[in-house]
Amino acid sequence: MTLNNLFSKLRKRNRGNYTQFVFCVTFAVMLIGSFSTVIFSPLIQSVLPEGGDSRKQVYMIFAVAAVGCLLFSIYAAGLFLRYKSRETGVFIALGAEKGKLSRALLLEVALLTGLCTLAGLILGNALAVLIGQIFKGLAVSDVEKGTLSLTGVGTSLLFAVVVLLCLMFMAFRFMKRSNLMDIMNQQRKSEPLKKMVTGRYAAIGGALLIIGIACGLLLPVIAAKLMEKNLGLIPYLFYILALIGLYMLMVYSVAVHKKGRNPKKYYKHMISYGMMKFQGASVVRNMLVIALLIIATLFACFYGPTQYLNGKMLHQNNPVDFALAYPKNVDEVKKEDIQELAGKHHAEIQNYREGELIRLLASGVERESYDSSGNLIEIYKKQFCYQEFISAKAYNRLTGSEITVDRGTYKQIKRPNAEETIWNRFGDLDHVKNTVTGLTMNLKDGGTADYQGLVQNDGFTVNGRFVLNDNDFSKLKRGLSDELITRQILFDAGELEDSYEFAKALFKEYCLRASDEMKVLSSYDEFQKQEALAAGKTYGYDSQVQLRPEHSEVDLGWKYAPNFKILNLKNIFSSFILYYLLFIYVAVICMAAVGIIAYTRSMNVGIANKQVFDDLRKLGADHGYIRKLVVSQLKKLFVLPTIVGSGLMFGYYVLLLWQNDSRFLPDEWAALGVDLVTCAVMGLYQFIMYRFSLKRVMKIIL
Numbered sequence: 001m002t003l004n005n006l007f008s009k010l011r012k013r014n015r016g017n018y019t020q021f022v023f024c025v026t027f028a029v030m031l032i033g034s035f036s037t038v039i040f041s042p043l044i045q046s047v048l049p050e051g052g053d054s055r056k057q058v059y060m061i062f063a064v065a066a067v068g069c070l071l072f073s074i075y076a077a078g079l080f081l082r083y084k085s086r087e088t089g090v091f092i093a094l095g096a097e098k099g100k101l102s103r104a105l106l107l108e109v110a111l112l113t114g115l116c117t118l119a120g121l122i123l124g125n126a127l128a129v130l131i132g133q134i135f136k137g138l139a140v141s142d143v144e145k146g147t148l149s150l151t152g153v154g155t156s157l158l159f160a161v162v163v164l165l166c167l168m169f170m171a172f173r174f175m176k177r178s179n180l181m182d183i184m185n186q187q188r189k190s191e192p193l194k195k196m197v198t199g200r201y202a203a204i205g206g207a208l209l210i211i212g213i214a215c216g217l218l219l220p221v222i223a224a225k226l227m228e229k230n231l232g233l234i235p236y237l238f239y240i241l242a243l244i245g246l247y248m249l250m251v252y253s254v255a256v257h258k259k260g261r262n263p264k265k266y267y268k269h270m271i272s273y274g275m276m277k278f279q280g281a282s283v284v285r286n287m288l289v290i291a292l293l294i295i296a297t298l299f300a301c302f303y304g305p306t307q308y309l310n311g312k313m314l315h316q317n318n319p320v321d322f323a324l325a326y327p328k329n330v331d332e333v334k335k336e337d338i339q340e341l342a343g344k345h346h347a348e349i350q351n352y353r354e355g356e357l358i359r360l361l362a363s364g365v366e367r368e369s370y371d372s373s374g375n376l377i378e379i380y381k382k383q384f385c386y387q388e389f390i391s392a393k394a395y396n397r398l399t400g401s402e403i404t405v406d407r408g409t410y411k412q413i414k415r416p417n418a419e420e421t422i423w424n425r426f427g428d429l430d431h432v433k434n435t436v437t438g439l440t441m442n443l444k445d446g447g448t449a450d451y452q453g454l455v456q457n458d459g460f461t462v463n464g465r466f467v468l469n470d471n472d473f474s475k476l477k478r479g480l481s482d483e484l485i486t487r488q489i490l491f492d493a494g495e496l497e498d499s500y501e502f503a504k505a506l507f508k509e510y511c512l513r514a515s516d517e518m519k520v521l522s523s524y525d526e527f528q529k530q531e532a533l534a535a536g537k538t539y540g541y542d543s544q545v546q547l548r549p550e551h552s553e554v555d556l557g558w559k560y561a562p563n564f565k566i567l568n569l570k571n572i573f574s575s576f577i578l579y580y581l582l583f584i585y586v587a588v589i590c591m592a593a594v595g596i597i598a599y600t601r602s603m604n605v606g607i608a609n610k611q612v613f614d615d616l617r618k619l620g621a622d623h624g625y626i627r628k629l630v631v632s633q634l635k636k637l638f639v640l641p642t643i644v645g646s647g648l649m650f651g652y653y654v655l656l657l658w659q660n661d662s663r664f665l666p667d668e669w670a671a672l673g674v675d676l677v678t679c680a681v682m683g684l685y686q687f688i689m690y691r692f693s694l695k696r697v698m699k700i701i702l
Contacts, residue, residue, distance in 0.1 A: 018080075018112070020076065020079065020080070020596070020600070021076055021077065021079070021080035021112065022112060022115075022116055024072060024073060024075075024076030024592075024596060025073050025076060025077075025112070025113060025116035025117075025120070025163065025167075026116040026119050026120045026123070027072075027120070027592060028069040028070070028072050028073045028076075028120070028163065028589075029069075029116060029117050029119075029120025029121060029124065029156070029159065029160050029163065030119075030120040030121075030123040030124040030127065031065065031069055031124070031585060031588065031589060032065065032066055032069050032124070032155075032156060032159045033120055033121045033123075033124025033125060033127075033128075033152075033153075033156035033159075033160075034123075034124035034125065034127035034128040034131065035062060035065055035066075035124075035582075035585050036062065036151075036152045036153075036155035036156050036159070037124060037125055037128035037149060037152030037153060037156065038128045038131055038132065038152070038581075038582075039058055039059075039062055039152070039582065040149045040151040040152035040155065041128070041132065041149045041152060042149060044058075044578070058579075058582060061582050061583065061585070061586060062582075064586055065585050065586050065589055066159060068586065068589045068590065068593070069159070069589055070159075070162065070163060070166065071593075072589060072592065072593050072596075073163050073166070073167065074166055074167070074170065075593070075596070075597070076596065077109075077166075077167045077170050077171075078170065079600055081170060081171065081174045101175065102171075102172070102175035105171055105174075105175060106168060106171050106172065106175075109167055109168060109171045110164065110168060113163065113164045113167050113168075114164070117160040117163070117164065120160070121153075121156055121157070121160065124156060125153070128152070131581060134577075134581075197251055197252055197255040201248060201251070201252055202248065202249060202252040204245075204248060205244075205245045205246070205247070205248025205249040205251075205252060206245065206249060207245065208241045208242065208244055208245030208248065209241075209242050209245030209246055209249065209648075210245075211238065211241060211242075211245075212238045212239055212240070212241035212242025212243070212244075212245055213238075213239070213242045213648070213651075213652060213655070214655075215235060215238035215241075216235050216236055216237075216238040216239045216242065217235075217652065217655050217656065217659060218655070218659055219231065219234075219235040219238070220235045221659050223235075223374075231374060246288065246291065246644070246648075247284070247288055249644075250284045250287045250288050250291075250640070250644075251284050253287075253636070253640055254283055254284055254287075254636065282601075282604075283601070283636070283637065286597055286598070286601045286637065287636075287637060287640060287641045288641075289597060290594050290597055290598055290637075290641040290642075290645070291640075291641040291644045291645040291648075292645070293590045293591075293593050293594045293597075293645075294590070294594060294641060294642060294645030294646060294649070294682060295645045295648060295649045295652075296586070296590045297586075297587045297590040297591050297594070297682065298645070298646060298649040298650070298675075298678060298679065298682060299649060299653075300583045300584070300586040300587040300590070301583070301584075301587050301675075301678045302649070302653055302671075302675050302678065303579075303583055304576055304579055304580035304583050305576075305580075305671055305674040305675070305678075306653075306657075306668075306671040306674075306675075307576070307579070308572060308573070308575075308576035308580075309667040309668075309670050309671045309674070310665075310667045310668070310671070311568075311572040311576075312569065312572055312573075312667070313665070313666060313667035313670075314415070314417075314452075314667075315565055315568040315569050315572065316565075316569070317416070317452065318452045318453055318563070318565050318568075319399075319451070319452065319453055320452075320453030320490050320491075320492065320563070320565070321491065321492040321493045321496060321499070321564070321565045321566070322489075322490070322491050322492070322493065322503070322506070322562075322563075322564050322565070323453050323454070323488070323489070323490050323562065323563040323564075324488070324489040324510065324562045324563075325357075325456065325486050325487065325488045325489070325560065325562075326486065326487060326514070326518060326560055327482070327483050327484075327485070327486060327487070327515075327517065327518065328356070328482040328483070328485040328486065328487045329481070329482035329483045329485075330513075330514070330515045330517070330518060331513060331515075332487075332510065332513050332514070333506065333509055333510055333513060335352060335354070335489075337509065338352075338489075338491070338506065341502060341505050341506050341509060342502055344502075344505070345499075345501045345502035345505055346498070346502075347493055347494070347498060347499045347501075347502035348493060348494030348495070348498075348499075349491055349492075349493070349494075350491065350492045350493065350494055351490075351491055351492045352489075352490075352491040353397065353398055353489075353490050353491070354487065354488065354489050354490075355390060355394040355395075355397065355398045355487075355488045355490075356390070356394065356485055356486065356487060356488065357388040357389060357390045357465065357485070357486040357488055358388070358389050358390075358473070358476060358477050358480055358484060358485055358486075359386045359387070359388055359389075359480075359484045359485070359486065360386065360387060360389055360432040360433060360434060360435070360476060361383050361385075361386055361432065361433040361434075361435050361527060362383075362384060362385065362386065362387040362429050362431070362432045362433075362464075363380070363381060363382045363383065363384050363428070363429055363430055363431040363432070364380075364381060364384030364385060364428050364429060365378050365379065365380050365381070365384075365425070365428045366378070366379040366380075366381060366384065367379075367422070367423050376422065382431050383433065383527065384527075384528075385462045385525040385527055385528055386462065386525055386526065386527055387429065387432075387462070387464045387465070387466060388456075388464070388465045388466070388486055389410070389432070389465070389466050389467075389468050389473065389476070390413075390454075390465065390466070390467055390468070390473070390488075391467070391468055391469075391470045391473035391474075392404060392405045392467055392468065392469060392470055392473075393470050395413075395449065395451075395454075395467045398453075398454065398488070398490055399451045399453070399454070401449070401451070403449055403467065405446060405467050405468060405469045406446060406469060407469045407471060407472055408441075408442070408443060408444060408469070408472070409443060409444045409445070409446030409469065410429065410443050410444075410445065410446055410466045410467060410468055411446050411447050411448055411449040411466065411467040412426050412427075412429075412445075412447075412448050412449070412464060412465070412466050412467075413448070413449050413450075413451055413454050413455060413464075413465040413466065413467060414426075414448050414449070414450060414455060415450070415452045415455050416450045416452065417665060418455075423460075424460035426445065426448055427445035429443065429445070429464070429466065430442060430443055430444065430445075431443065432476065434476050434477075434478070434479060434480060435484070436479045436480055436481060436484070437478060437479040437480075439475065439476060439478070439479075441472065441475070441476060443468075443472075449467050453490055453563070454488065454490075456559075457522045457559070457561075462523055462524070462525040462528070463522060463523075463559075483517075493566070496565065496566050497566070499566050500566050500567075500570065503564045503566045503567045504552065504567070506562075506564070507549065507552045507562060507564060507567060508549040508550065509549075510562055511547040511548070511549035512549055514547060514560065516544070518559070518560045519544045519545045519546075519547060519558070520541070520544070520545060520558075520559050520560075521541045521543065521545060521557050521558070521559060522557050522558065522559045522561075523541045523557075523559075524541040524542070524559055525541075528541075529541075529542055545557070545558045545559075552564075552567045552571060553570075553571040553574050553575065555575075591682075591685060594686075594689075595685075595689045598637055598638060598686075598689055598690075598693065599689060599692070599693050599696075601637055602634055602637065602693035602694070602696070602697050603693075603696065603697065603700070605630065605633045605634065605637075605697060606630070606696075606697040606698075606700035606701050607700060609633075609701075610700065610701050613626055613629070613701045614701075616629075623702075626701065626702075627698065630694065630697055630698065630701070631694065634690060634693060634694055634697070635690075638686050638687075638689065638690040638693075639686075639690075642682065642683055642686045645682075646679040646682055646683065649679075650672075650675060650676070650679055653672070653675060654672065657671070657672070
């Protein structure tokens with residue numbers, strides 16, 4: 001009978017301990033396997049623009065998920081080795097050589113991890129295919145590419161190897177212990193709280209928590225808006241105070257139980273209080289980790305709906321269904337082309353109108369960085385970049401407004417809810433120049449004009465649009481060539497939903513006709529390019545955009561991207577599905593970790609206190625009393641972290657939305673409603689885990 005045979009028999013007798021380890025490692029490999037296969041698949045890679053922020057954000061999410069799954073696997077392995085400590089100690093006590101025992105244990109860990117890895121990879125690829133089918137079904141454009149890739153599979157295998165090496169190292173270090181009693185009693189270790197905790201301790205903890213969150217979130221905004229200073233990493237250090245405060249509150253909840261006005265209640269639960277304190281240090285750590293994981297879970301779940309509702313509301317409120325803008329000298333789609341496409345796709349064109357904007361070299365303020373003292377660097381330039389200008393008469397005709405603009409002034413066109421930021425401000429412009437005739441004019445800020453249909457991209461920096469007095473506009477337009485005049489087309493559809501096929505066809509035709517001069521990034525400006533090259537610098541926005549006429553959902557950062565309401569609404573939903581699926585990976589990982597940690601802690605309550613429960617039964621305690629003791633232990637573990645984690649995350653998100661512009665927009669109220677439902681789902685999950693854990697603990701102690 002070899003040690004490997006004995007380990008095989010022990011596996012059959014202790015399936016519960018092995019099941020948890022196998023489930024955790026398989027689950028981790030499956031998640032990362034499917035995640036890597038999905039994000040590196042031709043399907044997802046075709047939707048993410050090369051070198052864009054979206055692609056970087058997805059890779060960051062994947063890195064977070066990989067680290068989370070690795071820590072998840074390491075935690076599961078630590079619990080498994082803790083379970084193995086007793087039988088390992090028995091083998092050593094019976095005379096087994098430590099070297100042979102170590103090799104047998106390493107072989108068992110390697111065998112289990114290998115089988116888990118194989119199962120995880122198979123399940124992961126199956127899940128990736130399923131996710132691909134879901135995405136194809138919800139995508140706005142026809143998708144033919146698949147969700148399997150060699151890069152994704154290779155990344156999955158690399159992760160599996162890293163997991164295997166980490167677990168083998170843990171097993172090797174475990175067997176390096178020389179003290180027999182330490183090995184045998186590893187599972188029975190108690191960690192009582194030794195601190196003297198008072199009400200003052202809790203008050204300090206609460207104060208640190210509030211100060212930490214408030215300063216970490218609001219201090220950077222206050223410093224930027226009021227003092228125009230960048231505080232660097234200093235505000236984020238306040239989150240450490242919040243973490244310390246949360247820990248102190250957890251300690252207080254476990255360590256302090258006062259008689260108060262009802263001493264009977266105190267004495268009735270005194271045994272439960274004592275049991276909790278006896279394992280207090282480890283209980284507090286578990287409660288803190290669970291609360292933090294719940295915060296991470298909810299943050300991952302909150303992000304997607306907030307972004308989606310914000311974008312959906314923005315596009316729904318656009319007063320124009322279709323907006324096109326391009327240089328006048330380009331042979332782009334015109335009224336007759338649009339009407340012809342509309343006829344082919346049975347769409348109705350309403351309220352068609354056109355206008356012209358002129359491109360003038362304008363002044364501005366460059367704000368790109370902070371100095372060594374954290375002060376915002378602001379450099380005024382009389383010649384900063386090209387901006388677009390429209391006459392008040394043309395603006396009123398296009399928008400149906402009745403604004404007036406005094407001579408020598410301008411109004412900046414903006415979205416209705418647009419606000420100034422530290423980087424972008426209204427009123428920076430005070431000088432313009434016609435680069436053909438050389439005519440210059442000083443201008444003053446005359447306020448803003450709200451009309452989303454005329455805003456290009458973000459409406460700031462090199463994409464600004466302004467309304468001029470009619471006389472000023474006529475003077476500045478004289479002599480301009482067609483390449484410095486922008487044709488603006490606006491029109492509506494009879495029924496928005498019925499215009500979807502027409503919108504796709506028009507987008508395709510518009511892209512196919514775009515000239516090479518139009519295929520530039522949204523931040524591209526020819527004057528800034530000339531300035532950079534003259535100074536011997538590299539101009540970062542000088543790259544040609546590769547248009548994709550069949551895929552309007554891909555955000556290319558194109559300067560002349562058309563603004564079609566129906567496509568925007570469909571595309572933002574498609575993007576929401578993509579990013580939410582990816583964020584859900586992180587949420588699932590955190591939720592699984594919450595469940596495993598809470599379940600394991602619950603099992604420890606039963607195992608560590610089994611003798612206490614047996615003694616109480618001998619003293620006359622009935623089944624109901626024993627159950628009440630167990631319930632009081634588990635409620636502390638499940639209820640408090642859930643309430644604290646959900647409350648803190650929801651409160652943090654409320655502050656986050658409010659600090660943007662000190663108000664709540666309709667889409668933000670809707671997002672907060674979704675967030676409340678998400679918190680309720682998290683609570684339901686914890687309740688299910690609590691009931692399951694309670695049932696298992698009662699089986700152990702009875």
